[in-house]
Amino acid sequence: MKKKRMVLVMAVSAMCMMAGCGNTVKDGTEALEQGDYDTAIASFEEAAGSDDKEEAAEGYCGLGMTYYEQKQYDQALEMLEKAFDNGTVKTAELCNLAGTSALCKEDYAKALEYIQEGIALAEEKQGNKKQEDKKQETLLQEMKYNEIICLEKTADWEMAKEKMSEYQAAYPEDESVAKEAEFLQTR
Template identity: 55%
Template sequence: MKKRWIIILAAVAAAGVIGGCSNPQKSGVSALEKGDYEEALADFEEMTQSGDAAEGYRGLGMTYYEMEDYENALESFRQAAENGAKQTIQMYNLMGICAMQTEDYKSALDYIQSGLALMSISDGADKADEDLVQEMKYNEIICYEKQADWENAKEKVTEYLEAYPDDETVQKEAEFLETR
């Protein structure tokens, strides 16, 4: 997850450079990298008020996510999308994880599936790495299980194991689902 986190931070910083954002974004990303969440929140909040709301909310979402404040992270990511942030596989994954952490498995499933759907239309700039795809497909199974949708969970486990046959955790999930 750390590798992906660095990639996401780099994407936010690059978006700011490309978009001509000023110091709050650079300062916010730097503060976030250092773990200075209060400074990061202040910088990203300033961005939401000063014209780059989409990236400001995305930064707030990542900061809250890192703070394990999943409700505020999810709301910030939603605000980022509403304010025109580029919708990426990575953002949908984070939204799905946040929804799972708040036990809203229906919404989590929607976010995960929306992110996975982007894979077919994604260009090279934000293509998901295979570890991210695997994580999202695993979380998709968990969301179905948490909603007691055993048939869809079984179908997704079968698809998952065709792609990742050596995953012992999901092999155990498959055994569990056979009892349902």
């Protein structure tokens, strides 16, 4: 859980540095990093209410991450979508958060959409680098597994089997998917 929080905080911090965000977003980011969700929410809500569209987008993004950390997936997804609507650049990490939030609230079609978008972004980013980034590869693996789950939940068995086969070829060391692969063979 702490590892995931650090990924979230790093994503908000990177976004904040690139955009030169205001103090409210910085305060919210620091509070999120410390696990002080009430303070984070208050800071990010203030930023989301800004007339500056970029600051508002950062505020919504921060709110999405804070709600995600609290396992409030409905609110997390709503805030992430508002962030995207206000101009937040979609990254593999943010698409994964939105997809995972949709998956947790059983909106499998929306989850699949975000996860596939995140996979495409991660693969594009990975293709643009000479050295493989372990964090990016771990994120990509997580999204590819979640894609299989979404396909199962929408009863797209053939595509789920195909994606499972691709997953096992790409990640043969992941023995935890053996039962899932066996289940898919019965479909």
